[in-house]
Amino acid sequence: MSKSTSTFPLSIGPTHPAFKEPVKFSFEVDGEKIVRTDMDFGYTHRGIEHVARERNFIQVIYLLERICGICSVSHPMAYCLAVENAAGIEVPPRAKYVRTIIGELERLHSHLLWTGVAAHEIGFDTLFLHTWDIREKVMDCLELLTGNRVNYAMLTIGGVRRDIAPEHYGILEETLDYYRELYNRTREILLEDLTVQMRCRDIGVLTYEDAVALCAVGPTARASGLPKDVRIDYPCNAYPDIEWLRPASPRDIGKEPRGDVFDRMIVRVLEMKQSVEIVGFCLDNMPDGEIVVESKAIKLINQLKKVKGDGLGRYEAPRGEVAHFDILDEREGPAQIKVKAPTYSNAAAWAVMFNGAEIADIPIIAASIDPCIACADRMTVIKNGCGGLSFTAEELHRLSVEKQKRIKATCGNS
Amino acid sequence: MRELLIVIAFSLGLLVLGIFLGLFIRGIDRKFAAYFQSRVGPPLLQPFYDLEKLMIKQTIIPENSVSWIFRGAPVLALASTSVLLIYVVLPYLYYLHGSSGPFLTAGDLIVILYLLMIPAISLIAGGFASGSPYATVGAQREVVILMSVEVPLAIVVIAVAWKMSQAAGGAHPFSLLTVASNPIWTGMGPMGILGGGLLVLTLMAVVPAETGKVPFDQAEAETEIAEGLLAEYSGKYLALYGLADAVKSLAFTALFVVLFFPHGFTDLTGFRIVIAGGDYTFALDILLFIVKVIIVYTVAITAVRVAMARLKISQAAKLFLITLSMLSIAGYLLIYLDPRISGL
Numbered sequence: 001m002s003k004s005t006s007t008f009p010l011s012i013g014p015t016h017p018a019f020k021e022p023v024k025f026s027f028e029v030d031g032e033k034i035v036r037t038d039m040d041f042g043y044t045h046r047g048i049e050h051v052a053r054e055r056n057f058i059q060v061i062y063l064l065e066r067i068c069g070i071c072s073v074s075h076p077m078a079y080c081l082a083v084e085n086a087a088g089i090e091v092p093p094r095a096k097y098v099r100t101i102i103g104e105l106e107r108l109h110s111h112l113l114w115t116g117v118a119a120h121e122i123g124f125d126t127l128f129l130h131t132w133d134i135r136e137k138v139m140d141c142l143e144l145l146t147g148n149r150v151n152y153a154m155l156t157i158g159g160v161r162r163d164i165a166p167e168h169y170g171i172l173e174e175t176l177d178y179y180r181e182l183y184n185r186t187r188e189i190l191l192e193d194l195t196v197q198m199r200c201r202d203i204g205v206l207t208y209e210d211a212v213a214l215c216a217v218g219p220t221a222r223a224s225g226l227p228k229d230v231r232i233d234y235p236c237n238a239y240p241d242i243e244w245l246r247p248a249s250p251r252d253i254g255k256e257p258r259g260d261v262f263d264r265m266i267v268r269v270l271e272m273k274q275s276v277e278i279v280g281f282c283l284d285n286m287p288d289g290e291i292v293v294e295s296k297a298i299k300l301i302n303q304l305k306k307v308k309g310d311g312l313g314r315y316e317a318p319r320g321e322v323a324h325f326d327i328l329d330e331r332e333g334p335a336q337i338k339v340k341a342p343t344y345s346n347a348a349a350w351a352v353m354f355n356g357a358e359i360a361d362i363p364i365i366a367a368s369i370d371p372c373i374a375c376a377d378r379m380t381v382i383k384n385g386c387g388g389l390s391f392t393a394e395e396l397h398r399l400s401v402e403k404q405k406r407i408k409a410t411c412g413n414s
Numbered sequence: 415m416r417e418l419l420i421v422i423a424f425s426l427g428l429l430v431l432g433i434f435l436g437l438f439i440r441g442i443d444r445k446f447a448a449y450f451q452s453r454v455g456p457p458l459l460q461p462f463y464d465l466e467k468l469m470i471k472q473t474i475i476p477e478n479s480v481s482w483i484f485r486g487a488p489v490l491a492l493a494s495t496s497v498l499l500i501y502v503v504l505p506y507l508y509y510l511h512g513s514s515g516p517f518l519t520a521g522d523l524i525v526i527l528y529l530l531m532i533p534a535i536s537l538i539a540g541g542f543a544s545g546s547p548y549a550t551v552g553a554q555r556e557v558v559i560l561m562s563v564e565v566p567l568a569i570v571v572i573a574v575a576w577k578m579s580q581a582a583g584g585a586h587p588f589s590l591l592t593v594a595s596n597p598i599w600t601g602m603g604p605m606g607i608l609g610g611g612l613l614v615l616t617l618m619a620v621v622p623a624e625t626g627k628v629p630f631d632q633a634e635a636e637t638e639i640a641e642g643l644l645a646e647y648s649g650k651y652l653a654l655y656g657l658a659d660a661v662k663s664l665a666f667t668a669l670f671v672v673l674f675f676p677h678g679f680t681d682l683t684g685f686r687i688v689i690a691g692g693d694y695t696f697a698l699d700i701l702l703f704i705v706k707v708i709i710v711y712t713v714a715i716t717a718v719r720v721a722m723a724r725l726k727i728s729q730a731a732k733l734f735l736i737t738l739s740m741l742s743i744a745g746y747l748l749i750y751l752d753p754r755i756s757g758l
Contacts, residue, residue, distance in 0.1 A: 008547070010547055010551075016640060017636050017637050017640050018637045018638065032551075032727065032728070119723070120637060121637045122637075122723040122724055123628050123629070123631065123635065123636075123637065123723050123724025124628075124722065124723035124724070125451065125628075125720070126450060126451045126720040126721065127723075129451040129452065129453060130451070130452070133452055193723075195629060195722045195723035195725065196723055198723075198725060198726075198729055199723050199724070199725070199726065358726060358727075358728070359551060359638060359639070360632065360635070360638050360724075360726040360727060361726070362638060363637045363638055
């Protein structure tokens with residue numbers, strides 16, 4: 001690595017007040033300006049994919065819920081969709097609607113949480129406490145519906161585990177009204193505050209071209225004007241029924257997308273409103289009927305034991321697309337499981353965003369993609385110390401082809 | 415000789431009281447901030463508990479620090495802020511009491527301007543001596559803040575001194591006694607009051623910058639550079655900085671009060687409080703002074719820090735060097751033009 005005399009290295013992380021999870025950035029800084037960025041992941045790797053191979057189909061759901069505390073619907077959802085896809089299980093309509101409601105409530109609380117974190121990163125603690133205060137309402141609602149504030153244990157293969165009881169409808173409607181009333185005020189605080197604009201406008205810009213080239217997903221991509229949303233592009237659950245659903249974009253409030261931190265904030269604010277409306281739609285059009293295909297776990301596992309094949313599950317997590325690829329091989333559990341988290345896709349965009357930014361922008365840019373390091377840490381290097389290995393694209397491709405062959409050989413899948 | 419001893423005794427007493435009051439006002443500030451953020455907040459005496467805890471904590475001196483500067487900087491910061499507090503408050507108390515003394519004309523705005531810089535400079539020295547990149551970045555930012563804040567602050571002081579030179583017939587225009595006995599608002603037309611208002615606004619923006627609070631806490635910015643200047647400080651030395659911060663906040667808000675709202679109880683109402691032959695006006699004046707300090711503290715520090723995000727260092731420098739300098743110059747011009755316009 002050639003070192004310029006006018007720059008100095010600044011490494012931030014693995015633990016730093018700006019990051020909620022361990023990740024390490026090595027910057028090359030010229031005064032207050034960043035000229036080069038390097039990232040190092042792997043500090044929260046827990047080998048979940050490996051552990052998943054040792055467990056049965058039902059246990060894996062609860063394991064995957066614990067990949068990350070905020071995406072505790074998204075990961076099981078993608079996994080269940082993948083297994084259902086592989087086994088050809090058709091989920092009852094009512095279960096689809098319940099899944100959608102839980103998923104959207106999770107999105108609402110996740111975006112509120114993000115707003116608070118972002119406000120804290122720019123030193124605006126009042127906004128942080130305000131958003132976390134109003135987030136309590138949806139957390140209470142989730143606790144009422146599922147019994148837990150996080151790790152809801154709501155989903156199962158072929159449906160959901162708990163129904164939304166008639167007495168819950170009123171409370172849900174009340175919660176939705178609470179957020180509808182708050183929407184204008186929250187929007188005003190977030191999008192019209194001068195200091196927030198000073199800290200977020202034209203900071204961490206990801207252009208449309210870069211967003212396409214680096215495969216950004218979720219609100220990060222939508223803020224750059226890329227209309228990309230799994231809920232609309234590959235609809236699952238109740239989303240096919242919601243005809244008015246469109247990817248949120250700063251254009252919705254008459255602003256041309258610039259792909260900066262502020263646009264990501266706009267997109268998330270719009271998505272909160274969207275989530276509230278989606279839950280309202282689901283409550284109004286809730287179909288009757290069963291909530292699960294097979295409620296007995298043993299029977300379900302025995303059924304899945306006969307399946308040979310693979311399935312892909314895609315779901316729009318609050319942070320972007322989460323995809324699970326599962327291979328079923330006539331075993332009690334998945335023979336192979338691969339998790340692709342949204343942060344994994346968006347991390348590459350960080351390098352572009354940090355380019356030319358100031359040191360003061362580091363926390364808010366890092367937070368702007370709503371990173372979930374625990375979701376993205378799917379490997380770690382322990383042999384040569386962290387950061388001791390580097391691969392080119394060809395090498396990585398070769399390695400993945402080799403691994404694929406190895407997996408197919410062990411699974412006996414031709 | 416006896417007078418000198420009395421001054422020394424008063425100064426020491428004032429310092430002890432100042433530290434207590436400074437910490438107590440900090441408690442009030444935290445309680446108010448908690449109220450604005452719909453929290454319960456810590457007890458009023460939390461700053462005292464924090465101090466007590468820091469005093470019994472281990473003090474770590476980083477290996478690659480310049481040890482004597484690292485140790486000396488907090489002491490210097492506390493010493494200079496203590497002198498600042500005495501310089502600002504003691505002459506004012508003499509004035510309120512109506513007595514004369516050798517210290518009466520000692521409080522000089524120019525000296526105070528320099529005294530204000532010393533705590534910041536010792537913070538910077540301590541930061542650079544810490545040998546940590548975070549502290550270095552913090553120290554660089556503190557230098558920028560220090561340099562940019564001086565400009566509007568100096569203009570405000572010059573404007574006040576100019577007004578004093580008019581009001582007091584040219585005698586000791588920079589003396590705090592003159593400022594206190596001739597409130598800036600007396601004999602002002604509407605234009606002058608507008609000008610004075612602009613000066614108040616400028617000084618309001620300077621208060622959080624001088625005391626290192628949001629939106630001008632770039633040098634400490636927790637989420638960006640992990641408390642920056644103070645990153646390597648711990649235990650007793652951190653406690654000293656905490657004390658220096660509390661005393662400086664108190665001294666600066668007191669300076670604000672003396673510059674713009676020096677009116678004592680008698681000035682406001684025109685009569686004195688005499689109960690059973692004893693004159694309690696002075697006690698009431700001190701109480702009024704403390705209330706005024708708390709109000710200024712709450713408005714200029716607490717309300718601002720809960721309502722704003724932290725600015726970037728470039729934005730803060732631009733704000734002080736351009737916007738607030740312009741604002742204070744406009745205030746000065748309005749005050750300057752006021753007697754001429756009103757005289758027509």
